[in-house]
Amino acid sequence: MKLTFEIVTWPEIQEYMEKDGFRENACLANDEHFVNVFGSSAYFVNSKWKDDIDSMKQLPIKEVKQVHAGQYRPYGDTFDVWEIYLEEGESFDREDALVFCFTELSRRKVQSKQEWNANHGNADAYFSGYYELEKTSYGYKFTVCSPYTD
DSSP: OOOOEEEEOTTTTHHHHTSTTHHHHEEEOOSHHHHHHHOTTOEEEEHHHHHHHHHHTTSOEEEEEEEEEEESSTTOOEEEEEEEEEOTTOOOOHHHHHHHIIIIIOOSOOEEHHHHHHTTTOHHHHHHOEEEEEEOSSEEEEEEEEOOOO
16 A cells, blocks of 8 residues: 655644544654755655545534443443534535544544444453444434443
């Protein structure tokens, strides 16, 4: 697989530094030549990762609410639940919603609940948890479950 990188300079690079995957997809351009040309805070950034982040800026999201964080009962699994409200009359596809959810909400990538159920005999898969993404009348409901461990 061929990767393409582009140079992103200060102050634009700031908006990418807090995004999930920045360390894996960016490298400080600290060679003397690059510092002389672009300044001391320029980075080589994976173009595909940057495009994915940039595409989220155009998503028609009105509001995001975290409606639950924690256990519903003692000794129970931990659930993080978000409601993603879209601008009226707007929509976006499930794949864009998942990119948004794992980049902006739950920075821990987990398997879908269907994959989790299929791998139920595998302890690593079980304890890694799962996500659910449900289409709703207002947009999406995103849930991440972390199984209880003691």
